[in-house]
Amino acid sequence: MLFGKVSWQLCGLKKLPWSCDSRYFWGWLNTVFNKVDYERIRDVGPDRAASEWLLRCGAMVRYHGYDRWHKNYNNLPTGSLDKYKIQAIDATNACIMSMGFDHMDGLEHVEKMRLCKCHYIEDDCLQKIGQLEKLQKSLLEMEIISCGNITDKGVIALSNLRNLKYLLLSDLPGVKEKENLVQAFKTALPSLELKLDLK
Template identity: 60%
Template sequence: MMLLEHLARRACRVQKLPSCDTSRQLWAWLNAVFNKVDHERIQAVGPDRAASEWLLRCGAHVRYQGLDKWQQDYNQLPTGALGRYKIQAIDATESCIMHIGFDYLEGLEHVEEIKFCKCAYLLDGCLQRLSEIQNLQRSLLRLWIVSCGNITDQGVTALHKLSNLEYLFLSDLPGITQKETTAEILRKSLPSLVVELELE
């Protein structure tokens, strides 16, 4: 008991930690560094490998064509012939991906599903950028956007360019204020799209 009290007293004397704002700025800066696009790396190892490195560096997971297992560990990315592993699915749950890194998605040709869940840096501009990538316009079939507080109706309606999108799940998005209108815009542009809404 005496030892616990002694440790508690010492803990109270530690130097003041940086304010939340300073800490937040530091993390935002580090996350921006993680998201910076390295075009030379894309040329050297190919788009799928470079995108895998970006996504895992930011805390996301990827699944490759023909494999059931999700790749989660940056240090255990598979090796082999360039272009052998093609990203089929991305789970960006609680990752720090930002719009500046979305250029990594440009060369991906086989991505069928993406999950954005609790992505603090996901903005409307990210969804607009996503919808402009021609390869994803052809390949992306399923998209989940959950608990991403910066997403508004404007970002979601930009998804109408994803011409082959079959399923869109939207949940816990306080920035969506006109959910029926937004869903209707998407349904008119993409008649075969199933939109599932779980919004307050």
């Protein structure tokens, strides 16, 4: 009897317009995907844990010594965990958000990173990237495209990436002080190739 009553109540929910709760639902789900499990990082290492986080959130990873991009969470490589070190990250249309960026702490081999149409990316995400000592050494190329919540404050934090050789900034409406950014990067990273396509 109880089952029938619950089923009837759930059927009644179908009458509600889905759109009224969909933003809340997806926001909740994305928060779940970004939650950091520090025990998991300890057990499998930072590269495997970060791979799982990135793929859960819709990004892709490429490992050092491999040409293929991994985008399916269920097809992550098996075997020795020390064998697969993240070399490149493509977070196009990914739901990565600030709370998940602790997964990047400990990554030592990331050379390329692309953040494109990441609606949850904010300044504190870039500040986190700029503060991570291992990424400061390894990151060589970065692209940030169509991330509407990024401002000058976040971009300037990337000047801490002391080995950065290439930086593309495109379609970032929150970035206003173009000339100041150019000057700051020239001072901090004189060999950087900086490409700006800002309106």
